[in-house]
Amino acid sequence: MPFPRPCVPEILGASQLVVELGARRGLLRHRAGVRAVDGVEISIAEGETFGIVGESGCGKTTLARTLLGLQRESAGEVRLEGRVVSGLDPRAARRARDAIQYVHQDPGAALDPWWRVGATLAEGLAIHGVGDRAEQQARIAGMLRAVGLDAALADRYPHELSGGQQRRIGLARILLLRPKVVILDEPTAGLDLSVQAAVLRLLRDLRAQFGLTYVFISHDLSVVRRVCDRVAVMYLGRVVEEGSAATLFAEPRHPYTRALIAAAPHLDGRESGPSLPGDPPSLRAVPPGCRFHPRCAHAAPSCATSEPVREVAAADHAVACLRWRVLA
């Protein structure tokens, strides 16, 4: 049975997506591959933060690489902004998906240790033929400020930056390419709680500033529950459950989702995870009667929703309020 979906336009989607890895087909030796992605159907709405969770090895990274065009699909299709972008050769596949960028889970790995940060950032712009040297430098300085860093950091080498600063540089690097969809692979892994909160707040601000859609891959269910509008749960290459974060964590239906939530520390119904400075102190502390979602463009009289919608996720609100808009 298909999962309920929000009524805002899809920006990125996949149907019947299958990815087999490691298969060998020869005359004498034949080796079956691993179905790392097995019939996945997803539809990600413009402007939302879509979480993908599941245990190690369930296929999250392979799905992300396939959406990006770095891994060829064995069957099925990938859609970006209403166009089918699958079934192409690797270079064409990646080119067709310029609007999707990936933030690596190890930000240091995406930076060349021998290059100053500014040179790495400029290289991305040069490859995409953006501006002359002066314009590139101006854009880099502006983007470093947008991610909360001093422009002077462009002169540093990666090892001269903290983990949090490296993550911000990783974000600056891909945002310079003006993506519409950003795949964040474990964006808070290895950070202490206060740095996690700062990174999550930055991600939220950047989403609003640049009109981004996020695909948020994480093992940390407390962070996923806090920042994602909708969540897909993967198990053995399949999406076994998908729904709004609020509903999925409150009333998980699939036994695997229940087990995953039961195994997660601090997910006993209390607010958990890093608090985000600048957020409402607690979503639950918003007085009942607030009738519009933070990202709904409609004030109470014109909004079709009658619930205290700050307590539900954006996707639920999107379903309830047909005129829901993303304020980017």
Ligand SMILES: Nc1ncnc2c1ncn2[C@@H]1O[C@H](COP(=O)(O)OP(=O)(O)OP(=O)(O)O)[C@@H](O)[C@H]1O
């Ligand atoms: N190149 C490959 N050849 C064969 N099998 C692979 C290859 N890469 C990954 N796999 C297998 O595919 C499955 C999915 O791997 P994937 O890395 O996508 O999982 P994941 O959910 O991202 O894991 P993690 O959370 O640990 O990063 C695993 O069983 C893995 O062993």
